[in-house]
Amino acid sequence: MSFGKMPIANSFLKKNQFNKQYFYNMEAGFCNTCFTFQLIKIPKAKMMFNNNYAYLASTSSVMKKHWNKLSKKIIKKSKLNTKSFVVEIGSNDGIFLKNIAKKKINHLGVDASKNVCEIAKSKGINSLNDFFNIKTAKKIKLKYGQADVIVSTNTMHHIENINSVVKGMCELIKDDGIIITEDPSLKEMLKKNAYDQIYAEHMYIWSLSSMSYLFKKYGMEIYDIENNNLHGGCSRYFIAKRNKKKISSRVISQMKLEKRIGLNKLSTFKKFQKRIVTLRGELKSILSKLKKRNKIIVGYGAPAKSTTILNFCDINFKLIDKIFDNTPTKIGKFTPGKSLIKIEDSKKFKKTFSDYCVLFAWNHKKEILSKEKHYSKQHGKWIIPVPKLKIV
Numbered sequence: 174m175s176f177g178k179m180p181i182a183n184s185f186l187k188k189n190q191f192n193k194q195y196f197y198n199m200e201a202g203f204c205n206t207c208f209t210f211q212l213i214k215i216p217k218a219k220m221m222f223n224n225n226y227a228y229l230a231s232t233s234s235v236m237k238k239h240w241n242k243l244s245k246k247i248i249k250k251s252k253l254n255t256k257s258f259v260v261e262i263g264s265n266d267g268i269f270l271k272n273i274a275k276k277k278i279n280h281l282g283v284d285a286s287k288n289v290c291e292i293a294k295s296k297g298i299n300s301l302n303d304f305f306n307i308k309t310a311k312k313i314k315l316k317y318g319q320a321d322v323i324v325s326t327n328t329m330h331h332i333e334n335i336n337s338v339v340k341g342m343c344e345l346i347k348d349d350g351i352i353i354t355e356d357p358s359l360k361e362m363l364k365k366n367a368y369d370q371i372y373a374e375h376m377y378i379w380s381l382s383s384m385s386y387l388f389k390k391y392g393m394e395i396y397d398i399e400n401n402n403l404h405g406g407c408s409r410y411f412i413a414k415r416n417k418k419k420i421s422s423r424v425i426s427q428m429k430l431e432k433r434i435g436l437n438k439l440s441t442f443k444k445f446q447k448r449i450v451t452l453r454g455e456l457k458s459i460l461s462k463l464k465k466r467n468k469i470i471v472g473y474g475a476p477a478k479s480t481t482i483l484n485f486c487d488i489n490f491k492l493i494d495k496i497f498d499n500t501p502t503k504i505g506k507f508t509p510g511k512s513l514i515k516i517e518d519s520k521k522f523k524k525t526f527s528d529y530c531v532l533f534a535w536n537h538k539k540e541i542l543s544k545e546k547h548y549s550k551q552h553g554k555w556i557i558p559v560p561k562l563k564i565v
């Protein structure tokens with residue numbers, strides 16, 4: 174599946190960077206053997222995860238509650254105490270580990286982007302700015318010992334050398350320890366036509382079948398799974414060394430479901446491609462028609478996902494005047510690629526008239542529409558781009 178030339182999703186631009194952008198050919202593929210859906214070629218990791226990583230997990234109160242709940246669940250389930258050791262891979266700004274640190278549980282956050290590590294450290298969270306792999310795992314084990322729990326949420330789909338990460342997890346986790354990963358679900362992406370989940374950082378979109386195949390290569394197995402609606406639909410995998418835990422019925426039924434809906438067949442992805450080409454045509458045409466009628470169109474949320482939508486659908490500042498966002502690292506900058514739409518502080522949304530607003534952060538719909546309920550009252554219309562184009 175080819176998406177054409179794409180910029181790096183989170184590379185929001187200053188004006189003087191418009192002509193210095195890096196583009197790559199974004200193509201997705203599927204493997205019939207290991208059932209992995211992934212990008213064929215991606216930019217170098219350092220170009221995506223660096224000192225200016227734009228995404229701050231703490232911009233969403235829903236996300237804060239989510240990680241709070243997860244940390245309480247882990248502390249209880251694994252009976253963690255001050256002698257335990259928790260490692261988080263992809264710890265971002267410390268949104269999860271801050272709850273572990275509060276309980277005085279030994280912990281270490283590992284993140285490839287320096288700026289988010291600094292934010293985590295400023296919250297008193299033990300952080301290592303590095304890429305996690307077998308080498309880093311050995312260094313951590315030498316310095317701190319093995320981990321009781323390894324958590325890696327919204328990270329496993331970001332890592333190109335995923336085999337080294339899983340090998341590192343296997344090295345670092347105690348024999349009776351547990352690994353918890355959570356990532357966008359391939360099943361949900363297909364169901365929601367959420368092609369905007371596909372971008373350079375998201376080099377994999379995992380399913381239980383493909384995640385299972387991956388961990389089995391290193392003597393580990395997924396013994397439980399939980400699905401949630403975060404980030405457009407994620408699956409949380411509970412992993413342990415082989416034969417250490419009883420395989421739950423949820424894993425068995427999800428494996429059967431994935432087979433039934435064809436997650437292990439190339440034809441499923443060819444049908445997905447047809448659906449998103451149709452969606453592309455519909456979005457571009459509705460925005461062009463509204464513009465011809467001199468309607469004012471803005472956007473809400475400048476997620477990494479919006480970079481895929483804007484560049485795949487060839488939508489730019491001529492159609493969308495500005496996009497509102499609450500992330501300090503994005504405000505005042507412009508959207509990447511050919512779109513070049515100015516990002517304004519979402520605090521200005523209420524005072525700025527518009528007829529239509531494209532909800533690029535559709536996965537936060539509930540939180541945003543309740544925050545901005547005035548908009549519909551003032552006859553503003555929300556355009557929801559996926560799973561079907563909807564005007565509400």
Ligand code: DWN
Pocket residue numbers: 228232233234327328374375404473474475476477478479497498499500503519534536537540541544
């Ligand atoms: O995997 C990833 C996920 C977890 O987060 C990373 N690759 C990067 C990032 O993806 P994303 O940028 O698509 O994440 P979000 O959370 O869908 O981005 C939402 C955007 O909307 C952010 O820029 C913040 C903004 N926002 C806002 O302006 N007001 C969000 C909320 C909830 C709001 O009220």
